Amino acid sequence: MSETPGFHARPMPTRVPASPLTIQADLGEPATPGSTRCEGPALRHTLTAGDAAAHVAARVIAGDFIVTARVVASQAHAADGAIRLGWTAREGLQAGDAQVEAGLGAVELAGLDVLQLERRGRLWTVSVARHGEALRVLRQEDRELADALHVGLFVQAGSATFDNVRVVRPLPRLPGLYLQRPICSRLELLDVDTGVRSVIHEDAQLFEAPNWSRDGRFLIINQAGRLQRIDLVDRRIEVIDTGDVVRNNNDHVLSFDGRQIAISSQDPNDGESRIHVLPIDGGRPRRVTRQGPSYLHGWSPDGQHLVYTAQRPGNDAYDIWRIDLDGRHETRLTDAPRLDDGPEYAPDGASIWFCSARSGRMQIWRMGPGGEDPRQLTDDGHDDWFPHVSPDGSRVIFLSYLPGEVDPQDHPGGRHVVLRTMPVDGGAPRVVAYLHGGQGSLNVHSWSPDGRRVAFVSHTLPLD
Template sequence: MPLCPLLKNGFLLVLPLFLVGAAAPAAGQQGPLGAFSNQAHLGGGEGTALYDTSAQAYTVWATGGSHLARRRMQDDFVLRTRLQQSGAPAQRKGWMVRSSLADTATVVTGAVHNDGRTVLRVRDGTDGPPKAVRVPVDHPDVLELKREGPTFILSAAQFGDPFTRDSLAELELGPEVHVGLFVSSEGEAEARFHNVRLITPAPDSLVPYEDDLGSTLETMTVETGRRTIHHRSPTSLQAPNWTPDGEALIYNSGGLLYRFDLATKAPEAIDTGFADANNNDHVISSDGTRLGISHHAEAHDGTSIIYTVPIEGGTPTQVTPKGPSYLHGWSPDDRFLVYTGERNGEYDLYKIPADGGEEIRLTTAEGLDDGSEYTPDGEYIYFNSVRSGSMEIWRMRPDGSHPEQLTDDRFNNWFPHVSPDGQTVVFLSYPPSVPPGDHPSYKHVYLRKMPIDGGTPEVIAYVYGGQGTINVPSWSPDGTQIGFVSNTGTH
């Protein structure tokens, strides 16, 4: 194999030439340089980019000039990463977009400077001065650069906070550009990039619930926000449950349920018999022996009906007599299921014996109530409700009494999931531009956490997703991680 020598920290670093120039990885796959296909050094000096497959992280190093880990992308895109200083500080580090690799190229950078400033900068390849705007967040460690037509938008945050953004418009770089991570420095500099995501968003022509983008099955350590990609699919995967033995995630796709083995990275269909039109409302029993599913039954005019099956698969047993019914939780003693039911035009919360019986209405407030889930001690049911005018996180006693609102901010908050130790709630937050009663796919959303009794939420993941991202309980049994799905089109 040909080798390319580079000098780093006084040692000779020998790199295979496939790290310097290689074909782009196919959609849904990772090449030797991860999501990138090539690297380039611009200006004087030298540098390199390396991909750590175990950490799914990139290290970019330069001594003079700028070094870029890059690939080509077309049309609109979103570039997102979390920054970590891993060596000598860079003069600038972040995202770069170029019309070409020539010195006369138009170049857009969204970068953090060594003094902490966050700047969106454009150089058009002429002798004129560059355009620049400063995003009012200093020393951010989360950075996103988005192209929407001729407009570039730079968003920045210190991890845990929502994004702050600014933009520059009327920039023409052509439909296909070079995008990538870079560091620039007059001397030696190094930066490490985690949670790198190159996202092709949904086109305006996409028809919701008919057209799908690709899906990425991920887990994340809640305390640190470090994410791991386990599986990519060009089709829609939704709503992972983490199995009580910690060995697998169960998700739905194309009306079926799949068990994804975290060790072998292989999905296997779960036999659900005649129930082959399952949606993303499925929950594992507390003892791990049964799987509750929501199947659109022909005998009920295609409405969603709740069934249970053995966790390894088998013939479904009907639980709810009426539909639509959308499952969201089991009681800790596995005696009851809680779910959203539409009855006479109102979406309220109900519970029912897990083996079937009479359903019990728990909420009567006007507007949508959804996402019901018991706390591990069985003392509360957490849920989301639009009754206040925005979608917020609430809790109530298991008999529906004493409802209490826990969030009240500018976001619309959905699907609260309580940690196994009963101390933390993780939920999904839509921006205020999304109607409070709607939870669409393919939006820029946050996963946030807060203490069990409420408090100021903290962002733990910056995600392109929404519907199907985290609809159902997905904590790991040891309470350190969650599973979820993010989305992107082909690029």
């Protein structure tokens, strides 16, 4: 146990990434050289081609990769509007070198703005979307290229600006995220309305599940069994003292008044997760649940109850339970034959949102605070996890695995996933982010207090 409560005395700065595209080149010999400009925390890239030659901003990547970007502006130099732009993977930086291209012309740009190129061995997949909609496969091809390639954005006969430029080396599909070595974690902030994302911290270790503080000043993540506070003003990281409870997982929740934090931590005696409560600035944790496994997800607005998913003797399935903050009265709220998970109170306390596989796929549900009147709110082929209601109670954000990507009762890391929003009364979900993630990305409530942004985590193998 630490000698004094609170934060450790030696905070560390966050690590903010620079542009992943470190090489610039013109494919040809234009009279006017092309250029690349990267600016702002969102790493907005603007590429301008010289004359008719293509200009490329790239990096060398060996093996499999996934690269994604969103086109926010483009302008053709040529009078006939013959601009072309997108991703390229090339064996060299000469005009005739072998390549696979994921490009759009002027006609396609009228209706599409999200472009993704993926390599899995010999299989190449080009996917496209209008932001807000699901990616769809434009084409696939089987082609052998060199292991190490120049992978990057290009523009020809014009200029283009790209947001949300992400270069990912996909994780192996191991059974658990914690088995991944090495791994790179990225802490991202998403403007939910515009879709613009910024990476504010990355580390060559696993971290997960950001909470946004009630005053908007900091985030809390878990890493290597400890909780860390990341200040959003000076971008410093400090470890929160949780006493001898140091096997904390990605289920941690702040009270509505912002003064306390509840945590789930593996008990060293039996390895089962149990729930504890402590002051937000750190201190001695107080155990709330006597039995395990108990995985925390929600705190009632009046501060009196916690809700969580748990398995108890005599029941094979995990159900949703509620407990008084003093730990004296535990109440079962659901009784379904398949997994119920991720319970969280709406800001007015009138309902509990959760995800359930009872209908066959993992879907978003809502019920009363006592478990009454459960209602299914999504049903479109995705497997939907961890709903979080915005502070004003108007909309909900959740994580979705693509159709057929996972077993409905499993939420692994290292998968193609999207973050989606919908009105609290239901309706067609809207995609707000495309990422490589899953487990640990959006497990807990992470809305900013003003309801404009959400914090989440994406993962990749190290790029170098």
